Amino acid sequence: MNWNRRREEMLMRRRDRESREMEDDFDREELKDLEDLEGFDDEEIGGDLHLVTNGVMWFTAGLLVGALIGAGTALFSAPDKGRVTRRKIARRIGHLADDAKDQVDDWREDARRVFERRRKEIRRR
Numbered sequence: 001m002n003w004n005r006r007r008e009e010m011l012m013r014r015r016d017r018e019s020r021e022m023e024d025d026f027d028r029e030e031l032k033d034l035e036d037l038e039g040f041d042d043e044e045i046g047g048d049l050h051l052v053t054n055g056v057m058w059f060t061a062g063l064l065v066g067a068l069i070g071a072g073t074a075l076f077s078a079p080d081k082g083r084v085t086r087r088k089i090a091r092r093i094g095h096l097a098d099d100a101k102d103q104v105d106d107w108r109e110d111a112r113r114v115f116e117r118r119r120k121e122i123r124r125r
Contacts, residue, residue, distance in 0.1 A: 078085050 075082075080088070
């Protein structure tokens, strides 16, 4: 008994020592990486990020300008007067809303059927 306990203690000490050595190796590698970065200034390190965000900004600005130009062109080249076009748009939105409501009602009914069927199966057990 005493021999086994001593052996376990020795194994635990060895594991602790090995884990400390691994932590020390990791800390040394981390310090080495930080030393490699000391020669660079913040602009050099963050420069790529600046390019990415700058590109996203220009892309978004281009989308907005394109949308405005497209909307203006559509208004000037519309075959109907503004009032007629607005009525058509309102009618289409109303039809879309009705279709969406019908679809939600169908899904609700399907879910209710599945729920009832599962409830009956559970009661049978």
